[in-house]
Amino acid sequence: MAQAQRAVCxxxxxxxxxAHILIVTRGWREVIRxxxxxxxxxxxxxxxxxxxxxxxxxxxxPVVMDYxxxxxxxxxxxxxxxxxxxxxxxxxxxxxxxxxxEGILGVASGPISAAAENVRLSQAELNAYxxxxxxxxxxxxxxxxxxxxLLHVRMANSRLxxxxxxxxxxxxxxxxxxxxxxxxxxLQEILAGSTRLVEDPCYRDYAALYTG
Numbered sequence: 001m002a003q004a005q006r007a008v009c010x011x012x013x014x015x016x017x018x019a020h021i022l023i024v025t026r027g028w029r030e031v032i033r034x035x036x037x038x039x040x041x042x043x044x045x046x047x048x049x050x051x052x053x054x055x056x057x058x059x060x061x062p063v064v065m066d067y068x069x070x071x072x073x074x075x076x077x078x079x080x081x082x083x084x085x086x087x088x089x090x091x092x093x094x095x096x097x098x099x100x101x102e103g104i105l106g107v108a109s110g111p112i113s114a115a116a117e118n119v120r121l122s123q124a125e126l127n128a129y130x131x132x133x134x135x136x137x138x139x140x141x142x143x144x145x146x147x148x149x150l151l152h153v154r155m156a157n158s159r160l161x162x163x164x165x166x167x168x169x170x171x172x173x174x175x176x177x178x179x180x181x182x183x184x185x186x187l188q189e190i191l192a193g194s195t196r197l198v199e200d201p202c203y204r205d206y207a208a209l210y211t212g
């Protein structure tokens with residue numbers, strides 16, 4: 001994963017050596033919940049707790065969350081043309097977020113939409129969709145599994161999805177996970193990846209979301 005991230009950085013520099021780079025970060029808890037939600041919407045079969053317990057997730061998440069290393073790579077190649085901002089600022093104050101970008105690029109933005117895009121799945125959906133996916137995986141016919149998986153993904157990304165999810169969740173309720181449990185070495189590695197990041201003044205109000 002780290003090699004892929006570095007390769008993207010190098011490739012961008014080779015194509016656009018004078019580019020301005022905007023890196024938008026997000027607190028580690030929200031990144032994990034958002035990533036899991038996206039996987040579930042694509043047909044993933046694991047609940048969040050199971051997902052976090054997997055060796056694959058525990059090895060990949062700290063790499064993805066090493067913002068200090070990622071920023072250092074881009075600043076090594078693009079210098080002062082790298083801007084790093086928290087997603088939390090965009091969510092809390094879109095105008096302030098855009099003002100920073102506008103000031104750097106010397107441009108003015110148009111009207112700001114208040115509508116949220118790519119909204120995370122509801123708790124009922126996060127509970128129900130993996131159970132549907134597991135049921136499909138148990139079917140003996142490969143062709144049937146493939147067909148129903150495609151149907152399931154389409155349903156999960158349609159207006160029908162939330163209604164089906166609420167019905168399934170009422171039938172077999174699952175408790176929501178309020179705390180994300182990771183082995184301490186994994187968690188410490190995640191937190192260490194934002195040590196320098198949160199020293200930036202624009203992270204003052206959000207530091208605890210990255211290092212706490």
